[in-house]
Amino acid sequence: MIAIFLKLGIYLIGMHEVTVAQSAVTIALEESEKQDAKKIALIELEIGDLSLISVVQLEFWIKEFLKGTIGEGCEVLFSREPGVIKCNDCGKESNVEIEDDPSYHFTVPRFDCTNCGSYNTFILKGREMTIKRIRVER
Amino acid sequence: MHKVADVKVEQDILRVNKRIASENRELFDKNNVKVFNVMGAIGSGKTCLIERAIDLLKGDYRIAVLAGDVVAKYDSERFSAHGVTSIPVSTGKECHLDAHFVEHGIEKLDLPNLDIVFIENVGNLICPSDFDLGEHKKVVVVSVSEGDDIVMKHPIIFKISDLTIVNKFDISEYVGASAEKMAADSLRCGCVRSIMTSCKNGDGVDEWIDFIKGSLSE
Numbered sequence: 001m002i003a004i005f006l007k008l009g010i011y012l013i014g015m016h017e018v019t020v021a022q023s024a025v026t027i028a029l030e031e032s033e034k035q036d037a038k039k040i041a042l043i044e045l046e047i048g049d050l051s052l053i054s055v056v057q058l059e060f061w062i063k064e065f066l067k068g069t070i071g072e073g074c075e076v077l078f079s080r081e082p083g084v085i086k087c088n089d090c091g092k093e094s095n096v097e098i099e100d101d102p103s104y105h106f107t108v109p110r111f112d113c114t115n116c117g118s119y120n121t122f123i124l125k126g127r128e129m130t131i132k133r134i135r136v137e138r
Numbered sequence: 139m140h141k142v143a144d145v146k147v148e149q150d151i152l153r154v155n156k157r158i159a160s161e162n163r164e165l166f167d168k169n170n171v172k173v174f175n176v177m178g179a180i181g182s183g184k185t186c187l188i189e190r191a192i193d194l195l196k197g198d199y200r201i202a203v204l205a206g207d208v209v210a211k212y213d214s215e216r217f218s219a220h221g222v223t224s225i226p227v228s229t230g231k232e233c234h235l236d237a238h239f240v241e242h243g244i245e246k247l248d249l250p251n252l253d254i255v256f257i258e259n260v261g262n263l264i265c266p267s268d269f270d271l272g273e274h275k276k277v278v279v280v281s282v283s284e285g286d287d288i289v290m291k292h293p294i295i296f297k298i299s300d301l302t303i304v305n306k307f308d309i310s311e312y313v314g315a316s317a318e319k320m321a322a323d324s325l326r327c328g329c330v331r332s333i334m335t336s337c338k339n340g341d342g343v344d345e346w347i348d349f350i351k352g353s354l355s356e
Contacts, residue, residue, distance in 0.1 A: 016232075016233060016234055016264075016265035016268060016269070019232070019236065020151055020152070020268075023151045023152065023153075023154060023155075024151045027147065027149050027151065027153075028147070031145060031147050031149075035143070035145055038140070039140070041142065045151070050294055051268055052264050052265065052267050052268055052294060053268070108290060108291075108293055109293055109294070111293065111297050111327055111328040112326070112328075119325060119326060119327075119328050120328070121328055122328075123297065123298070127268070128150060129150070129151040129152060130148060130149065130150055130151060131147040131148070131149050131151060132146070132147060132148060133144055133145060133146050133147055133148075134144075134145050134147055135142060135143070135144050135145070136142070136143055136145055137140040137141065137142050138140065138141045138142075138143065
């Protein structure tokens, strides 16, 4: 286990995907140890649409951190958690619409209430990042 | 033959950060200290706005700063020159502060003898959004020289902030940007309040001070 943390320590560098990948790998390895696993075959993560994580970068760093561990070469699966807002004025919950604006080269989430149009809303879901499950070989 | 098993984990990847952030917040609350996480791009005017606030508030309140930056000593020295305690929190190559950096910064503060702590985050409109530090209020600073479409490019950080400060509005015409559009865009993204300031000549800074004072009585 110490070797694992030493390996992770080497990569204490830039980009917040690195931080998130470190945490994800730590959780997966802790869980696999509890399971007496010989190998991790798969890690599944759920990433909220409103988190600011690049899934491509995250996958790269998770695989990098898993090298030399029982998770080396495992499959990394991602699922999305859609954003949900709730309106402070009318109480309506709605999915966050992603507005594809061609004048920008990316998608912009809309936070106005789909019922009354108010901008006085708060984010209920979509900012979380979760390890859903791992598949282990014993 | 290997035995294969699917194991349900259901763990928040940022659980450690969230736990430490909650502990930080409890510690601040126990000592009656209000904490402002000041975020914004490089060069938007975060340091200058905090300096202004220190000068206008230090007569009535006990203030300290956690100066976060990749190399923090320069900003920290600026704050110290205004007569307050400033702790440099160097992140090295990290692009944001996290709750753990702040936890170690707090260790060096005399919390029982403070009313306000400003945390200056690393210059960045993306990564700081995902990390709770244990603050009470999030403030995001943008300057007109970043272009007046900057707010709509980064809606999340404005959505989660309690105040948007559109800084350097006095030079709008020279950089061809509309400060009014930026302020309106931040409200459209769901930020609670937006103000326009010129840190250089002091215009609008009174509204920044009003926000801080209002937060203290919440």
